[in-house]
Amino acid sequence: SSELTQDPAVSVALGQTVRITCQGDSLRSYYASWYQQKPGQAPVLVIYGKNNRPSGIPDRFSGSSSGNTASLTITGAQAEDEADYYCNSRDSSGNHPHWVFGGGTKLTVL
């Protein structure tokens, strides 16, 4: 399958922990990367690989993977974490490599 499936919306109380998931067959073979996008801004890479954060990304962001599911966890969500989150991975179908994004999850911090 060339699809990555995300829940459209998730909410979390301020300071609590939230997990955003991404499902797809390709995740059995390839790690996902995760992106945060706030309104009117370009996306920002927050997690890549097994669980790697680019410089400048707070350590409350972490990633994990099991089977066909990749997860982004925010431990102690802050108001500024309210955004859309997208997973991305290499697609395992077809003869030519390409990448796909999940449909995105809108995170609301209450």
Add this chain to the structure above:
Amino acid sequence: EVQLVQSGAEVKKPGESLRISCKGSGYSFTSYWISWVRQMPGKGLEWMGRIDPSDSYTNYSPSFQGHVTISADKSISTAYLQWSSLKASDTAMYYCARQFLGSTGQGLDYWGQGTLVTVSS
């Protein structure tokens, strides 16, 4: 400082051609791929394709293969996305992004500011 600077907003008519650009600076342009990502109004991100500027090898999403062309001129550290005949459905924000692929994973670590393309009669 790594930067990807994209060309400005465009307003075009259906059937017209268009090429938008993405200029990289602050790093070795030929050491990383450049990917293009579409975001239609109010919608999610879509990976369109990528180019290796060192040899201009490209991969496209099946959804965009044949509809757009990605190219690069490594002498001026610039990648391009072009259409030969625009449609109203091409109206979107287009981002370029630097794509890395290594032993620790892959990702799009630097993004351009986006180019808004509006196609309307």
